[in-house]
Amino acid sequence: MIETLFHAYTPLVIWTGLGLLLFRYIPVNFPKLLSLFLYWVGIPLQILVLARHSEFSGAVGFTPAIAIFVLFLSTSLAWLTWEFLQQLSTRHLAKPYFQGKNSLVNSLLLNFSSLTRSSKGSFILAAMLGNTGFVGLAITPSIISADNNNWAVLYSVTNNVFGTYIFGVFIASYFGYSGNKNHWWTQLRDVITVPALWAFLVGFFTRNISFPETVESGLQVAVWVVIASALLLVGIRLRSIKQLESFELALIPSLLKVVIVPVLIGLGASYFGLSGDPRLVLVLMSGIPTALSVLILAEVYELDRDLLACSIAITSVGLLLMLPLWLAWFS
Structure with missing residues (x-):
């Protein structure tokens, strides 16, 4: 298992660590430009390639349905947790449960009452969206057999298309816009204009069209370049976190993301009788760190950026801690 973990951790540590090291030496606008490149070019390119090479038959064909179920489960748990904490915060202000000024719970409940609508959107996105395309597909080749790779690919495609660019855009648009702009056609417009959705359709309907060998090879190389670029951006964004208070709130959706949801999915x-690599893929993909794309959504829809950046940091560390347990319990 040590060798498996070594191969799984290597791309995460190298590229994320490089982003942390380069933070001081890069231009101020570089992270934003890289985010725009990934949103308009990198992520659509990856989805196009994955859609072209995915098989939608047999037992693996249920993977998209499972991925969508995980999205609804994560969203529901995050929403209910937020509502519970909001009620608890209101009661805490009237009659404090924890008198210690330095208590983490006391601080969280006091700060929770002042959170804005944009923070609620970020809270839900942090628990719902996983970085299956960049982190997930960088890890799975090291821990599962090639025969079961389609489980990871289909989950990643579903999560990116339906999770990030349908559910994610809808939630970001709903919580990010002011009341006079928050209409159903605004969310619909935002969903149908994302480039990744159209890239998936192009990839899906060109599966039977053969590209020249040089083009296919170039696309495969480009996908790994995109993954490395995304992990690099993760390191840069982690290094740029300024408000450490956001870590307190980010702990809750991070716990849902990398502990509670994957354990529920594994059980x-x-x-239902699933075991081996398919079960491990579902656990891994459901518990992958918070997606980098949430930061892009935060920029576009003016959500709570610090909360999302802290969630990415916490869940990235959480993955390193939980991966050995997932291998021991569900492989």
Whole structure:
């Protein structure tokens, strides 16, 4: 298992670490330009390639349905947790449960009452969206057999298309716009104009069209360049976190993201008779760190950026801690 973990951690540590090191030496506008490149070019390119090479038959064909179920489960848990904490915060202000000024729970409940609508959107996105395309597909080749790779690919495609660019855009648009702009046709417009959605359709409907060998090879290389660029941006964004207070709130959606949801999915898969690599893929993909794309959505829809950046940091560390347990329990 040590060798498996070494191969899984290597791309994460190298490219994210490089981003942390280069933070002081890069132009101020570089992270934003790289984010725009990934949004308009990198992510659509990756989805196009994955859609062209994915098989949608057999047992693996249920993967998209499972991925969508995980999205709804994560969203529901995050929403209910937010509502519970909001009620608890209101009661805490009237009659404090924890008197210690330095108590983490006391500080969280006091700060929770002052959070804005944009923070709620970021809270839900942090628990819902996982970095399956960049982190997930960088890890899975090291821990599963090639025969089961389609489980990871289909989950990643579904998560990116339906998760990030349909559910994610809808939630970001809903919580990010002011009341006079928050209409249903605004969310619909935002969903149908994202480039990744159209890239998926192009890739899906060109599966039977053969590209020249040089083009296919170039696309495969480009996908790995995109993954490395995204991990680099993760390191840069982690280094740029300024408000450490956001870590307190980010702990909750991070716990949902990398502990509670993947354990529930693993137990559920076991209950329905799934085992081995397919079960491990579902656990891994459901518990992958918060997606880098949430920062892009935060920029576009003016959500709470610090909360999302802190969630990415916490869940990235959480993945390193949880991966050995997932391998021991669900592989």
